[in-house]
Amino acid sequence: EIVLERDTILDEEAIEMVSEMDVKSVFIQKEDVGGDYAIIYNTLNKDTSNSELEAVQHIYRQLRGADAPDNETARGIIDKLFFSDKRYDLGEVGRYKINRKLNLNYPIEQKTLTKEDIIEIIKYLVRLTNGKAEIDDIDHLSNRRVRTVGEQLYAQFGVGLARMARTIRERMNVRDNEVFTPVDLINARTLSSVINSFFGTSQLSQFLDQTNPLSEITHKRRISALGPGGLSRERAGFEVRDVHYSHYGRLCTIETPEGPNIGLISTLCVHAKINEMGFIETPYRKVDNGKVEMKKLTFLSAEEEDIAKIAQASAPLTEKGEFAEDKVSSRQTGDFPILDKTEVEFMDVAPNQIVGLSASLIPFLEHDDANRALMGSNMQRQAVPLIRPQQPIVGTGLEAKAARDSRVQILAEGDGVIEYVDGKEIHIRYDRTEADRLVSFEDDLRVYNMTKFIKTNQETCINHKPAVKKGQRMKKGDFLTEGYAVQNGEVALGRNLQVAFMPWKGYNFEDAIVINEKVVREDLFTSVHISEYELEVRDTKLGEEELTPDIPNVSEEATKDLDENGIIRMGAAIKEGDILIGKITPKGESDPTPEEKLLRAIFGDKAGDAKDASLKAPNGVEGVVIGKKLFQRAKKDKNAKIREKASLEKLEKVHEKNTTDLKDLLLSKLQTLLKDKPSLGVANNFGEMQIGKGAKFNAKNLATLDYQNINPLGWTGDSSIDDPINTLLHNYNIKYNEELGRYKREKFNISIGDELPAGVLKLAKVYIAVKRKLKVGDKMAGRHGNKGIV
Incomplete structure (x- = not known):
């Protein structure tokens, strides 16, 4: 018999009823509105569903905007959303971060969410609302990772393969049970066009800065917060650009551009490296009870370093590698405590660990103001290579x-x-x-x-x-x-x-x-600069253009340095206005009169029907021609085809001889190494056995192997033989690929000629070296940001 319903509020009347009856105990729920789990209580109060089934149907309705056709579908939607590895992928980084944040220890391979994850996440959120957990610092480097070139390419590959798969499906639907081969289905161009567009148009695919060796190496070590999936200049606030304590030893605090990109584009520090998760690590020496481990380095990511107590690289040490003083100036999180030497856990490896390469080349950097050091490190990258460094x-x-x-x-x-x-x-x-x-x-x-x-x-x-x-x-x-x-x-x-x-x-x-x-x-600051000038020969409506030294209405003096193709000779000294490449273009004209027609029939074409379209040296250029190139498409007339066939046959023979000689040399070296040794089993890269276990190596079975697809490891089980074999096969493949590349390039040149844009018949290029002396208006600078104009 039910006397009082559940969730009844106990007033005086109810208490009287209970006391009159023979009841030993009553479960009372104390309504603690300010408690830790009030948020969950309030949520359940608002929640209308009373069973798991009602809950999944409610979720389905919220997500799909319609009722679930049956209970299975309703239950399946959550499973598909978070727990199915086909539809959901945390990735290794996601799993690693969840494990670290919530103190879980699932293996990295567990890439879907688990029920325990969700419970722990809710617990953490409850602690957050009650102010018992800290909100993550978005600018801390443990919460920012580097997407390397390989990872971005990998994503592009995924896009390309998905597109290719779609076209394959469509083609398979169109062709019913006909006989078709994979070649008919697969179109590789969809994949290559995605990759080409990534290298050609991505915001992060840049033209290498090759002003001098330093600018080149710095450009390769640059890290940007801009680009696809990153920030935009306009929206990036002050906090993102600012220096953060977790940048220590990871991102250079000095080298960054001045202007709108300040703080968004940084450089890796001297000793920093990026781990497989994409987090930047920096090396430290381990300290055990005041003694510094000198032989081994420990790389720490920003997250691992966060609680560590780290001594400076300049802390004085004794000959035994212990701290010379009892108290050591250290670093912990964003603070600088002075600790006992026994408390210190790590030590910096070098004083220049906190800066990048450019800033490390500035002597007495510690005496420079940070703003000037920034200018100094940026200006070193603009230095022009001198004639006499x-x-x-x-x-x-x-x-x-x-x-x-x-x-x-x-x-x-x-x-x-x-x-x-x-x-x-x-x-x-x-x-x-x-x-x-x-x-x-x-x-x-x-x-x-x-x-x-x-x-x-x-x-x-x-x-x-x-x-x-x-x-x-x-x-x-x-x-x-x-x-x-x-x-x-x-x-x-x-x-x-x-x-x-x-x-x-x-x-x-x-x-x-x-x-x-x-x-x-004395030419102390003289440098050489090389300019490239090019001219295209196109097919016009009135006929083909032509490269020629014979240009109408131009003196012989002006064309004396041009060769039979109208391109200036190597070593010619030129100044502004000189003709570099001679070209004439057919010129349209009104119908000729009968008299002109007669004269033309008698004396041949008149010179006036072509106009001068030559390339002349631009203003202010004075130098020497140091190179020229002429690219043209392979023209196909009858003789050309015969010549092409002969050239290709000759090339084929040479290639065959080279590869055979190379393989013979490899076989003789392998026989020297493996004289009648028993095999432990030689497999190819697909795991298929080529030489069985226990079989003796001889000239016959070695000659049957395909060395491009062979597994080079563990042939005999004797490392004194296996290691040289591994090196030998590695060197063979390098040499083989060199030969194959040469053959393919030459074959392409013979059969197709040079790759030129559509409508272009020929392309002529001229390279001119210009000697530039130091002159008024040039900028000079020191390494400390001291700059000026001459």
Whole structure:
């Protein structure tokens, strides 16, 4: 018998009823409005559904805007939304962050949500509303990750493959049970067009800044908050751009542009690296009870570092590697406590760990104001490579590392002796053991061709000069060349000048600079710039245009340097207005009179029906022609087809001979390594066995293997044989791919000719080197942000 319903409020009457009856205990719910879980109580009060079924039907109605056809569908919608791996993917990063945030320990492979996740999330939200948990700091680097190029490409690939799958489905629907091959269904162009558009039009796909080696390496280490999926300049507030304590050792606090992009575009710090999750890590030395671990580095992400107590790199140490003083100045979260040496957990690896590469090249950076240091590090990237670079007298020691890692110079690949040097090539004979020779396809004598006067994207000039002499002994990693703002293996962006601070008749007012005539006369600041000029030959309505040195109404003097194609000769000195490429265009005219027709029939075409469309040197250009190129489509007449067939046959034979010779060499090397050894089983990359376990290696079974698709590991189980085999096959594949690439390129050139835009028959290019001296109006700068105009 029910006396009182559940949820009845106990008033005096109800209490009397209960006390009269023989009831031992009554469950009372105390209504605690201000309690921790009041939010859940209030939610349940508002919620109209009283069972799980009603709840899922309500959710279905909210999401789909209609009633569920049956209970299964209603239940299925939540399952599909969060718990089905076909429809939902947290990704590794998502799972890692949820585990860290909610103290769960699901494996990284668990990429869907679990019921426990949802319970923990609700608990956390309840704690948040009650002020017992902290809201995440959106600018902390543990909440921001780097999307690397590979990851963005991977996403583009996904888009391309989805499009391709759609076209395949459509084609399969159109063709009923006909016989068709995969080639008829798959259109690879859908995939390649997506990838090309990513490289061609993405906001983050940029033209490499090649002004000097430093600008190149810095551009490759840049990190941007703009672009697809990022912020926009207009909406980014002050907090996003500001320096945050978690940037320490990860993002350079100094190197960022001035202007609208300030703080949105940053550079990686010197020792920082990006882990597989996309979080930036920085190295520290572990400290155990005041003793610093010197051998091993520990990389920490911003989240792992957040609670750590970290000592400065400049903290004095004893010879044993312990802190010299009992109290150590440290860093913890955003604070700088002074701790006992036993409390410290980590120590910085280097004082320049907090800045990027450009700022690390500024000597005495600690004495510079931050704003000026910012200008200094940005202006080093604008330095033009000089004809005669000079390494700085006062450097920071990172100049050599910057020169090496920019990879613009040629380095020795091993120990050896220089046998021959001239302005174009260096021959070096490497010391190699028999074991080295066995796994290599290269000769002991290597010939390096130097890069001479190559135009960069910014029209500066890469020109290598030898930095070695004949007979000189080289170690692995030594610089063989210099030039392009590198001298003696160090980055040399400018010159060491003597500078005076004094007024000079008002000419150096504020940031103006007065320079000595000697600086210009001795070419201290002279640089070479290479410009490229091009001219297209098109097919017009009135006939084809033509490249020719024979231009109407132009003196012989003006065309004396043009070759038979109308392109100026190499080495010609030019000034403004000179003809670089001679071209004539057919010109439309009114119908000729009968008299003109007669004259034309007798004396042939008159010269006046073509107009001069030549390319002339623009204003202010004075230099020397250092290169020319002519691209044209392969024209197909009868003889051309016969010639093409003969060339292709010859190319095919050469390619076949080269690949056969290469494989024979590989087989002889493998036989030397594997003389009658028993096999542990050799499989290809698809897991199919090629040589069974226990079979002896011999010339016959080695010759049957496909070395492009072979697994190079664990052939014999003896590492002294397996390791050389792995290296040998790696080197073979490099050499094979080089040969294959050469063959494909030459085949393309013979059969198709040069790739030109539609409607263009020929394309002529001329390269001109211009020597620029320092002149009035040029900007000069030091490394500390001290800049001025000459």
